[in-house]
Amino acid sequence: MAIDLTHFLSNNAKNMRRSAIRDLLNVANKPEIISFAGGFPNALTFPVEDLKAIMTELMEEMPEKLLQYGPTTGSIALRKQIAKKYQEEGIDCTYENIIITTASQQALDLISRVFLNPGDTVLCGLPSYLGALQAFYSYQAQPIGIKNDEEAEAVVSALCAIGKKPKFIYAIPDFQNPTGVTMTAERRKEILAVAEKYDILVLEDSPYKEIRFEGEAQPTMYSLCPERVMLAGTFSKTFCPGFRIGWVLASKEIIEKLEVAKQSADLCTPVFNQEVAARYMEKGYYETNLQKTINLYRDKRDLMDKCLTEMMPEGVRWTRPDGGLFLLVTLPEYMDARELFNVAIQENVAFVIGEVFYCDGKGQNTLRLNFSYASDENIKEGVRRLANAIKKLMK
Amino acid sequence: MAIDLTHFLSNNAKNMRRSAIRDLLNVANKPEIISFAGGFPNALTFPVEDLKAIMTELMEEMPEKLLQYGPTTGSIALRKQIAKKYQEEGIDCTYENIIITTASQQALDLISRVFLNPGDTVLCGLPSYLGALQAFYSYQAQPIGIKNDEEAEAVVSALCAIGKKPKFIYAIPDFQNPTGVTMTAERRKEILAVAEKYDILVLEDSPYKEIRFEGEAQPTMYSLCPERVMLAGTFSKTFCPGFRIGWVLASKEIIEKLEVAKQSADLCTPVFNQEVAARYMEKGYYETNLQKTINLYRDKRDLMDKCLTEMMPEGVRWTRPDGGLFLLVTLPEYMDARELFNVAIQENVAFVIGEVFYCDGKGQNTLRLNFSYASDENIKEGVRRLANAIKKLMK
Numbered sequence: 001m002a003i004d005l006t007h008f009l010s011n012n013a014k015n016m017r018r019s020a021i022r023d024l025l026n027v028a029n030k031p032e033i034i035s036f037a038g039g040f041p042n043a044l045t046f047p048v049e050d051l052k053a054i055m056t057e058l059m060e061e062m063p064e065k066l067l068q069y070g071p072t073t074g075s076i077a078l079r080k081q082i083a084k085k086y087q088e089e090g091i092d093c094t095y096e097n098i099i100i101t102t103a104s105q106q107a108l109d110l111i112s113r114v115f116l117n118p119g120d121t122v123l124c125g126l127p128s129y130l131g132a133l134q135a136f137y138s139y140q141a142q143p144i145g146i147k148n149d150e151e152a153e154a155v156v157s158a159l160c161a162i163g164k165k166p167k168f169i170y171a172i173p174d175f176q177n178p179t180g181v182t183m184t185a186e187r188r189k190e191i192l193a194v195a196e197k198y199d200i201l202v203l204e205d206s207p208y209k210e211i212r213f214e215g216e217a218q219p220t221m222y223s224l225c226p227e228r229v230m231l232a233g234t235f236s237k238t239f240c241p242g243f244r245i246g247w248v249l250a251s252k253e254i255i256e257k258l259e260v261a262k263q264s265a266d267l268c269t270p271v272f273n274q275e276v277a278a279r280y281m282e283k284g285y286y287e288t289n290l291q292k293t294i295n296l297y298r299d300k301r302d303l304m305d306k307c308l309t310e311m312m313p314e315g316v317r318w319t320r321p322d323g324g325l326f327l328l329v330t331l332p333e334y335m336d337a338r339e340l341f342n343v344a345i346q347e348n349v350a351f352v353i354g355e356v357f358y359c360d361g362k363g364q365n366t367l368r369l370n371f372s373y374a375s376d377e378n379i380k381e382g383v384r385r386l387a388n389a390i391k392k393l394m395k
Numbered sequence: 396m397a398i399d400l401t402h403f404l405s406n407n408a409k410n411m412r413r414s415a416i417r418d419l420l421n422v423a424n425k426p427e428i429i430s431f432a433g434g435f436p437n438a439l440t441f442p443v444e445d446l447k448a449i450m451t452e453l454m455e456e457m458p459e460k461l462l463q464y465g466p467t468t469g470s471i472a473l474r475k476q477i478a479k480k481y482q483e484e485g486i487d488c489t490y491e492n493i494i495i496t497t498a499s500q501q502a503l504d505l506i507s508r509v510f511l512n513p514g515d516t517v518l519c520g521l522p523s524y525l526g527a528l529q530a531f532y533s534y535q536a537q538p539i540g541i542k543n544d545e546e547a548e549a550v551v552s553a554l555c556a557i558g559k560k561p562k563f564i565y566a567i568p569d570f571q572n573p574t575g576v577t578m579t580a581e582r583r584k585e586i587l588a589v590a591e592k593y594d595i596l597v598l599e600d601s602p603y604k605e606i607r608f609e610g611e612a613q614p615t616m617y618s619l620c621p622e623r624v625m626l627a628g629t630f631s632k633t634f635c636p637g638f639r640i641g642w643v644l645a646s647k648e649i650i651e652k653l654e655v656a657k658q659s660a661d662l663c664t665p666v667f668n669q670e671v672a673a674r675y676m677e678k679g680y681y682e683t684n685l686q687k688t689i690n691l692y693r694d695k696r697d698l699m700d701k702c703l704t705e706m707m708p709e710g711v712r713w714t715r716p717d718g719g720l721f722l723l724v725t726l727p728e729y730m731d732a733r734e735l736f737n738v739a740i741q742e743n744v745a746f747v748i749g750e751v752f753y754c755d756g757k758g759q760n761t762l763r764l765n766f767s768y769a770s771d772e773n774i775k776e777g778v779r780r781l782a783n784a785i786k787k788l789m790k
Contacts, residue, residue, distance in 0.1 A: 003596075012509070013652055016656060059450070067637040068438065072414075102639075113533070131659065227397055242464065243667060260411045264411065264529040265504050271637035273665055
């Protein structure tokens with residue numbers, strides 16, 4: 001005798017949206033399907049042997065620490081290693097500016113929890129990372145999208161005029177998800193000037209920054225305005241997602257608020273995983289493996305771009321990112337990626353419909369392709385299948 | 396130039412309460428202090444060698460799976476092992492009734508998120524587990540305490556009369572935190588009858604149930620009313636807390652709601668940790684180690700009880716739990732455990748002041764002692780120091 005849950009649910013729960021990506025992944029989870037859908041790193045980049053050695057080493061050295069509860073802010077060894085990475089980029093910070101999170105999705109969640117009331121607005125890109133939109137929705141906040149960074153000031157000004165000033169600006173400045181596009185340093189400064197002028201915080205989501213194939217690294221928004229920016233980082237794309245380690249770099253005042261929020265969210269991130277990651281960085285393996293990852297993903301981006309060029313029919317465009325894991329394909333305006341998805345699944349190829357990244361419900365003619373996960377053979381064959389599916393639907 | 400955060404903070408954040416336990420642990424974190432404060436399991440119960448072997452085995456067998464993203468609901472192997480445990484108790488469930496969480500604190504958080512609106516009430520014990528109270532506060536809900544289970548119906552009826560019917564009843568029926576007290580089967584049924592009569596859900600927090608020293612196991616509230624009860628379980632007390640693995644056992648409808656909430660909370664619990672735990676259970680190590688844990692903690696409960704009997708001055712009372720990790724000490728009414736804490740710290744012994752477990756702000760003359768963590772020598776010496784501190788403050 002099931003109970004009708006409807007009258008028990010919180011307004012948060014009523015406002016939550018299932019992840020279309022997670023649902024798509026279930027569909028795409030058949031062996032015959034080549035999937036460009038997930039944001040999965042390639043298993044070739046997983047440092048299996050190094051990790052095995054470190055686990056054994058640490059389990060001999062400090063088993064009691066690894067298996068016991070740890071501090072809510074995270075392992076000091078790991079926080080120091082992460083702070084060191086930023087210090088080497090010239091950022092003035094200490095481990096006290098870092099809180100470890102259960103991967104960066106938790107960072108997005110805790111920041112939302114600490115800052116967002118129902119009805120609050122958040123400025124974000126059109127399109128923008130679905131997981132962040134989900135976090136905002138789950139606190140009943142409203143993401144307001146801008147098509148390009150130039151619109152930021154006009155939109156903020158309009159929102160202020162109606163008493164809906166955004167609590168923060170959500171940006172993925174490097175190799176944005178889903179477009180793969182990177183903001184110039186000038187644009188970052190302009191966005192920060194808007195934040196400054198209107199007294200708004202900035203959430204800089206930075207999962208891909210280190211995976212740069214070419215061109216010069218741009219400064220983090222945090223480095224340009226450390227008192228106003230919260231930077232969310234993660235090892236999910238550069239080390240291994242199955243360990244679930246992320247962090248926030250922010251002012252000590254903000255870290256302290258996030259700490260209290262994390263106490264009731266999950267008390268602490270697994271100590272074992274944190275200490276393994278810390279030791280991995282201490283040994284200098286992180287940089288070596290990152291370089292290998294960059295080289296692998298550059299080749300895959302090149303291959304996917306080449307296949308798209310060779311196989312896509314006239315009228316289909318796509319981005320060519322300088323880094324990261326994704327590119328965005330734009331179909332002719334009259335086409336619908338949702339319709340394409342059904343045809344593509346019959347052709348045994350999967351992607352994420354772009355629409356889910358658009359908080360204004362647009363983007364129907366776009367789709368996101370991941371190029372990090374598939375083997376080279378599957379990239380070739382998958383793009384061929386996708387091109388076939390598109391041709392079938394084209395007028 | 397720091398920013399004044401006050402006007403940015405959400406109402407949730409303004410309502411959050413720092414964990415007094417976590418703050419006390421910082422004070423108690425000096426080597427000279429004997430701490431009865433935390434809820435730490437004893438490191439002697441950590442199956443270090445077995446875990447080392449399993450980690451190596453799994454890293455050879457399925458490294459790609461261990462290090463990659465996993466499903467939000469958790470590892471199917473682990474969900475099946477946990478379901479099997481409940482099936483063996485005669486509970487009718489499958490792995491689809493289980494969602495893995497980042498330890499049971501996340502279970503409390505997700506359940507709060509899915510069901511609690513600001514201003515909602517939750518019925519709970521006086522005293523009751525602080526981490527649960529924190530989760531309720533962080534969604535601006537209001538815990539309403541009852542001194543004993545007999546009061547449940549009267550209080551629910553009164554709350555209903557003023558339009559404040561509780562969303563759920565929060566109960567820790569086995570070896571309650573902080574009192575160590577266990578509810579009889581009859582009492583469980585009475586509470587469930589109240590839930591049934593007034594159409595209220597029940598959150599059964601069950602971290603200690605398996606750690607029973609003597610007497611007969613009582614049925615879980617879930618087994619008595621599976622459609623209305625959400626059972627939160629954890630490996631933190633019976634395996635190792637540093638792995639951060641918990642779960643909820645509930646109806647599929649509720650599991651589905653928790654899944655969507657977890658997507659935006661942290662996407663998934665570490666896959667590595669889940670697969671290690673699953674293999675550990677598959678090998679049958681869990682039961683063996685649990686028995687060892689029970690024997691160890693029974694001895695420690697006996698020792699602490701003996702020391703308290705020998706050393707405590709007249710007028711001090713304490714519970715003698717049949718299981719779990721904690722007992723509650725009650726001082727004479729005129730005494731204040733907060734004052735005692737300061738004296739005790741000077742004597743180099745720490746505990747948790749009972750007041751933090753009382754949502755009505757009472758309990759000033761109570762303190763929680765943990766008996767699982769300290770060595771036998773430290774239990775003796777710590778109780779001696781505590782008795783001294785109490786005598787100093789006694790009239």
